[in-house]
Amino acid sequence: MLHRAFTLVAAMVCAAPVWAEGSASDQVTTFTLDNGMEAVVIEDHRAPAVVHMVWYRAGSADEPAGVSGIAHFLEHLMFKGTDTLGPGEFSQIVAANGGTDNAFTSYDYTGYFQRVAADRLELMMQMEADRMVNLRLTEDEVLTEREVILEERNQRVENDPGSLFSEQRRAALYMNHRYGVPIIGWRHEMEKLDLQDALDFYAANYAPNNAILVVAGDVDPAEVEQLAQKHYGVIPADPAVLPRQRTQEPPQLSERRLVMRDPRVAQPYVIRTYLAPERDPGAQEKAAALTMLAEVLGGGQTSVLNRKLQFETNTVVYTSAFYTGTALDDTGFGLVAVPADGVTLQEAEDAMDKAVAEFIEEGVDAEQLERIKFQIRAQQIYARDEVDRLARRYGGALASGLTVEDVQAWPDILQSVTEEQIIAVAKEIFDRRKSVTGWLMGAEQEGTL
Amino acid sequence: MLHRAFTLVAAMVCAAPVWAEGSASDQVTTFTLDNGMEAVVIEDHRAPAVVHMVWYRAGSADEPAGVSGIAHFLEHLMFKGTDTLGPGEFSQIVAANGGTDNAFTSYDYTGYFQRVAADRLELMMQMEADRMVNLRLTEDEVLTEREVILEERNQRVENDPGSLFSEQRRAALYMNHRYGVPIIGWRHEMEKLDLQDALDFYAANYAPNNAILVVAGDVDPAEVEQLAQKHYGVIPADPAVLPRQRTQEPPQLSERRLVMRDPRVAQPYVIRTYLAPERDPGAQEKAAALTMLAEVLGGGQTSVLNRKLQFETNTVVYTSAFYTGTALDDTGFGLVAVPADGVTLQEAEDAMDKAVAEFIEEGVDAEQLERIKFQIRAQQIYARDEVDRLARRYGGALASGLTVEDVQAWPDILQSVTEEQIIAVAKEIFDRRKSVTGWLMGAEQEGTL
Numbered sequence: 001m002l003h004r005a006f007t008l009v010a011a012m013v014c015a016a017p018v019w020a021e022g023s024a025s026d027q028v029t030t031f032t033l034d035n036g037m038e039a040v041v042i043e044d045h046r047a048p049a050v051v052h053m054v055w056y057r058a059g060s061a062d063e064p065a066g067v068s069g070i071a072h073f074l075e076h077l078m079f080k081g082t083d084t085l086g087p088g089e090f091s092q093i094v095a096a097n098g099g100t101d102n103a104f105t106s107y108d109y110t111g112y113f114q115r116v117a118a119d120r121l122e123l124m125m126q127m128e129a130d131r132m133v134n135l136r137l138t139e140d141e142v143l144t145e146r147e148v149i150l151e152e153r154n155q156r157v158e159n160d161p162g163s164l165f166s167e168q169r170r171a172a173l174y175m176n177h178r179y180g181v182p183i184i185g186w187r188h189e190m191e192k193l194d195l196q197d198a199l200d201f202y203a204a205n206y207a208p209n210n211a212i213l214v215v216a217g218d219v220d221p222a223e224v225e226q227l228a229q230k231h232y233g234v235i236p237a238d239p240a241v242l243p244r245q246r247t248q249e250p251p252q253l254s255e256r257r258l259v260m261r262d263p264r265v266a267q268p269y270v271i272r273t274y275l276a277p278e279r280d281p282g283a284q285e286k287a288a289a290l291t292m293l294a295e296v297l298g299g300g301q302t303s304v305l306n307r308k309l310q311f312e313t314n315t316v317v318y319t320s321a322f323y324t325g326t327a328l329d330d331t332g333f334g335l336v337a338v339p340a341d342g343v344t345l346q347e348a349e350d351a352m353d354k355a356v357a358e359f360i361e362e363g364v365d366a367e368q369l370e371r372i373k374f375q376i377r378a379q380q381i382y383a384r385d386e387v388d389r390l391a392r393r394y395g396g397a398l399a400s401g402l403t404v405e406d407v408q409a410w411p412d413i414l415q416s417v418t419e420e421q422i423i424a425v426a427k428e429i430f431d432r433r434k435s436v437t438g439w440l441m442g443a444e445q446e447g448t449l
Numbered sequence: 450m451l452h453r454a455f456t457l458v459a460a461m462v463c464a465a466p467v468w469a470e471g472s473a474s475d476q477v478t479t480f481t482l483d484n485g486m487e488a489v490v491i492e493d494h495r496a497p498a499v500v501h502m503v504w505y506r507a508g509s510a511d512e513p514a515g516v517s518g519i520a521h522f523l524e525h526l527m528f529k530g531t532d533t534l535g536p537g538e539f540s541q542i543v544a545a546n547g548g549t550d551n552a553f554t555s556y557d558y559t560g561y562f563q564r565v566a567a568d569r570l571e572l573m574m575q576m577e578a579d580r581m582v583n584l585r586l587t588e589d590e591v592l593t594e595r596e597v598i599l600e601e602r603n604q605r606v607e608n609d610p611g612s613l614f615s616e617q618r619r620a621a622l623y624m625n626h627r628y629g630v631p632i633i634g635w636r637h638e639m640e641k642l643d644l645q646d647a648l649d650f651y652a653a654n655y656a657p658n659n660a661i662l663v664v665a666g667d668v669d670p671a672e673v674e675q676l677a678q679k680h681y682g683v684i685p686a687d688p689a690v691l692p693r694q695r696t697q698e699p700p701q702l703s704e705r706r707l708v709m710r711d712p713r714v715a716q717p718y719v720i721r722t723y724l725a726p727e728r729d730p731g732a733q734e735k736a737a738a739l740t741m742l743a744e745v746l747g748g749g750q751t752s753v754l755n756r757k758l759q760f761e762t763n764t765v766v767y768t769s770a771f772y773t774g775t776a777l778d779d780t781g782f783g784l785v786a787v788p789a790d791g792v793t794l795q796e797a798e799d800a801m802d803k804a805v806a807e808f809i810e811e812g813v814d815a816e817q818l819e820r821i822k823f824q825i826r827a828q829q830i831y832a833r834d835e836v837d838r839l840a841r842r843y844g845g846a847l848a849s850g851l852t853v854e855d856v857q858a859w860p861d862i863l864q865s866v867t868e869e870q871i872i873a874v875a876k877e878i879f880d881r882r883k884s885v886t887g888w889l890m891g892a893e894q895e896g897t898l
Contacts, residue, residue: 065514065627066696168624168703175620176635178514186625186699247515250635254617254709254887260702261882433710438703 026390029221030404033228035237036209040394040404041224042216044387050217051388052124053113054132055395057212058205060183061107061328062244069185070201072105073149073193078112079103080141082134087141090127097123107179108328109399115388118218125231132206133235142195150191153184161262161440165271169438172256173273176247177329207238212398216391246329249275255432259439268441269318269338270349275434276333279325279410281402287325288413289425290333295372296364296422297321297356298335302371305335308355314340315351328401333429345439360426364419373415380411475839478670479853482678484686485658489843489853490673491665493836499666500837501573502562503581504844506661507654509632510556510777511693518634519650521554522598522642527561528552529590531583536590539576546572556628557777558848564837567667574680581655582684591644599640602633610711610889614720618887621705622722625696626778656687661847665840695778698724704881708888717890718767718787719798724883725782728774728859730851736774737862738874739782744821745813745871746770746805747784751820754784757804763789764800777850782878794888809875813868822864829860 027043060071081087094101099116114124157163167182174180184190213232215224252275279287298305298321305319318338324331335356339348397407476492509520530536543550548565563573606612616631623629633639662681664673701724728736747754747770754768767787773780784805788797846856 066694068625164702167699168701171624171699172621172703172705175617176517176630181625188697188699245515248637250616250620250637252617253613253711254621254707256621257706258703259881260704262702432708 026408028394028404028408029224031221031225031228033208033233035233035235037211037213037228037232037235038398039213039215039225039228040391040398041219041221042214042387042390042394043219043221044216044390045218048118048218049115049387050118050121050124050215050219051113051115051391052121052128053111053214053216053391053395054128055109055111055212055214055399056205057108057210057244057399058110058201059106059108059399060181060185061178061246062205063178063181063201066189067185067193067197067201068181069149069153069183069190070193070197071110071205072184073146073190074198074201075103075105075110075112076145076149077137077142077198078131078135080145081136082130083136084130084134085127090131093123093127099124105183106396107183108401109396111392111395111399113388113391121215121219121224122227122231125227129231129235132208132211132232135202135206137195137198139195142193142198146190146193149184149193150187153187153190157182157184158187161260161265164262165260165438165440168258168260169271169273169436172258172438173275173332173436175249175252177249178247179327179329179331203240205241207241208232208235209237210241212395214391214395214398216387244328249330252434256436257438258436259441261441261443263443265440265442267338268345268439269336270345270352270437270439271334271336272349272352272435272437273332273334274429274431275330276323276429278327278329278331279397279400279402279406281406284325284402284406284410284413285417285421286425288410288417289421290323290429291325291414292369292372292417293422293426294321294323294333295376296368297359299372302368304359304368305337305352305355308358309337309348309351313351315343316340316348319352326396326400326402345441349437349439356426356430360423360430364422366419369417369419369422376411376414475857477843477853477857478673480670480674480677482657482682484682484684486660486662486677486681487847488662488664488674488677489840489847490668490670491663491836491839491843492668492670493665493839494667497567497667498564498836499567499570499573499664499668500562500564500840501570501577502560502663502665502840502844503577504558504560504661504663504848505654506557506659506693506848507559507650508555508557508848509630509634510627510695511654512627512630512650515638516634516642516646516650517630518598518602518632518639519642519646520559521633522595522639523647523650524552524554524559524561525594525598526586526591526647527580527584529594530585531579532585533579533583534576539580542572542576548573554632555845556632557850558845560841560844560848562837562840570664570668570673571676571680574676578680578684581657581660581681584651584655586644586647588644591642591647595639595642598633599636602636602639606631606633607636610709610714613711614709614887614889617707617709618720618722618885621707621885621887622724622781624698624701626698627696628776628778628780652689654690656690657681657684658686659690661844663840663844663847665836693777698779701883705885706887707885708890710890710892712892714889714891716787717794717888718785719794719801719886719888720783720785721798721801721884721886722781722783723878723880724779725772725878727776727778727780728846728849728851728855730855733774733851733855733859733862734866734870735874737859737866738870739772739878740774740863741818741821741866742871742875743770743772743782744825745817746808748821751817753808753814753817754786754801754804757807758786758797758800762800764792765789765797768801775845775849775851794890798886798888805875805879809872809879813871815868818866818868818871825860825863 029041032038063070091101094114097120099114101114103112171180309316309319316337317340320336322334337348337352478490480488512519540550543563546569548563550563552561620629758765758768765786766789769785771783786797786801
């Protein structure tokens with residue numbers, strides 16, 4: 001069976017580096033088809049392979065109320081067949097051509113990709129264009145696949161107290177925005193998802209005017225455009241597919257805290273997440289400062305939190321900071337502390353707060369910042385070697401409201417972040433009224449919330 | 450101008466007695482028109498007056514995401530006019546006939562009522578039936594009235610830290626249900642409500658098959674039915690008006706806490722709300738036990754909390770318990786403590802928890818329970834003197850999923866609640882994982898959340 005990735009972007013504490021972005025030196029070409037479908041072509045001729053991706057501007061945060069999980073469910077069902085392809089045949093053909101394929105769903109998008117030999121690109125486009133409009137589903141297929149996503153939820157969420165905890169914290173962080181609902185869906189709503197829900201979400205979101213094509217590898221941009229025109233360009237724009245409408249947060253006026261106890265938790269920890277601005281097109285400076293703040297505070301062994309909480313005081317066994325800037329709407333900036341033996345969650349949290357307050361007082365260590373910037377430059381060079389990741393960065397950014405120019409400007413914006421900007425943004429976002437502090441602990445563990 | 454009531458049912462700490470219900474001895478007649486409109490007639494011939502009400506099964510919790518406040522906004526706009534009535538003319542005619550009229554919106558319903566001389570009933574029906582289907586609105590009227598509801602929000606919410614606090618707590622209590630969104634709406638969404646939003650909500654919800662007629666006063670049920678048939682019965686059922694679909698809560702696994710600081714707060718307090726079951730048709734026993742639990746714990750001077758926290762220990766200057774059982778979906782059971790001078794919120798909360806724990810240990814005082822039951826019986830007799838309130842109780846219950854039989858059975862169910870049932874329900878619902886504890890305090894007040 002297929003192994004399809006399910007992306008819990010903001011739920012991850014230790015996210016992959018978010019600064020492994022493209023740059024102006026990438027060989028990137030863009031075009032837009034008459035039906036509104038955008039395209040990005042990334043040339044990389046080192047190997048005769050190609051990555052072909054179609055991204056839809058439709059993630060879990062675009063779902064109607066009551067059918068949580070339908071974006072991800074539809075992602076599964078997209079492999080069921082069309083007028084011309086039988087169930088599972090899509091992936092079988094990719095495999096028969098020596099390729100691999102997969103798909104992923106996040107809050108802001110759903111994406112499909114194949115990695116194949118470069119001369120198979122047209123076949124991929126033909127099949128992907130086919131299922132953009134010709135998906136055929138039966139009641140039986142939907143009922144069977146629903147068992148699969150429920151089992152996926154069991155594995156990924158119900159069996160993992162940390163995931164359940166993350167769901168509870170997100171629901172508390174977002175008062176009105178659908179980022180508070182899990183990508184995979186609430187179980188009680190998933191259990192009722194049916195054929196019509198899937199077809200409705202498909203009809204409302206899948207069309208060339210809501211899609212982004214990303215092709216990366218050993219290709220000629222002019223040829224890609226010609227093929228895209230031939231396979232995707234012939235699909236008319238669907239006027240029923242409307243620009244996304246997202247509910248926004250009201251003023252957050254009150255600090256929230258929550259405690260979850262679960263007998264399966266061996267190691268308690270505290271996470272605080274602050275509501276934080278995301279990368280906005282043409283205005284990424286604040287997000288860049290937040291990205292650097294996360295690195296300075298919690299990135300690796302020499303980070304401020306690690307130094308103050310682990311090396312100097314032995315208060316924690318692990319600490320980190322995280323920020324996910326690539327999002328359509330307000331995102332989160334988080335701090336984590338896993339207390340050392342004999343340290344309570346309250347003590348760990350207090351120490352974390354004290355360390356952050358001291359940091360704001362002391363300012364950014366210039367040498368540390370230079371070191372981080374150097375590492376980011378190095379990572380960016382390595383990242384450009386991974387054409388898959390690069391393709392994914394462009395696709396994810398475009399599906400989250402950014403432009404190719406934003407992606408390419410990002411490395412320089414990151415490098416130009418100053419010590420003062422980092423402290424300024426720290427002062428701005430560390431507002432307890434816009435935060436949720438969560439304690440995860442075992443059933444019998446002591447806590448004094 | 451009209452003064453229309455805006456009902457913040459569950460936001461009220463000191464709610465009106467929820468047990469002032471009808472009983473089997475009410476002179477109540479019911480009928481249902483062919484188009485699905487239900488009707489309740491309550492005879493009361495002591496004065497030649499009548500209350501005429503139409504309730505729609507459409508409250509703020511029935512709104513689509515992103516247009517919070519539209520149910521209440523439409524309530525205002527329903528006074529603007531129809532094909533035959535000019536703006537404001539509805540209320541002018543009621544007044545010219547010596548009557549008064551008003552309307553109200555809650556989570557589960559919107560209601561319109563007039564109180565007039567009994568011989569004007571037909572005129573009321575004629576006008577109410579008219580605006581059920583013939584509402585006419587202009588862009589200008591909508592924009593002007595939007596200023597009115599925004600000002601209403603200013604007055605009722607923005608100017609009152611307690612109301613803001615209530616909104617923040619509800620948003621934390623409900624993870625997925627729309628009871629977490631305020632009836633009046635989030636300001637940023639209210640600011641964008643337009644003519645089309647109002648017409649859409651009207652089209653989706655206002656029809657005889659989604660309405661309940663309540664007529665109470667000096668009337669003959671057969672005549673009421675004849676008039677109802679003449680004015681409401683001729684309106685066809687609208688198949689586009691569907692049964693309500695509500696998103697439900699996922700498992701609540703984590704205790705939540707929040708703190709709101711506002712410089713306008715002179716007197717800090719703590720409120721904890723637990724998610725609690727509502728009255729269900731044919732199964733009101735648990736809700737009855739919860740109603741009695743709220744009385745035993747927090748109803749008046751001799752309540753358990755008052756005795757333990759105020760008289761015996763001087764910990765608080767005010768304490769209460771509240772429960773709103775009449776609701777379509779899961780509701781809240783709350784505890785409030787306003788600390789005495791020199792007592793911190795943490796101390797007040799700890800004392801409240803200790804008092805509740807002791808109460809569960811000690812059990813219900815049989816004499817106190819008898820006293821409460823006696824008071825409830827007395828109140829029910831007085832309540833039947835207030836025909837308006839009685840009409841409203843029937844309408845509210847029916848619009849919240851209950852039946853006339855449930856309304857009439859309620860007094861006996863309340864009287865039959867035992868000490869053991871009260872303790873059992875207390876043990877069941879006082880589950881911190883399904884609760885939100887809020888602290889409201891001034892900007893500079895001490896707190897150790």
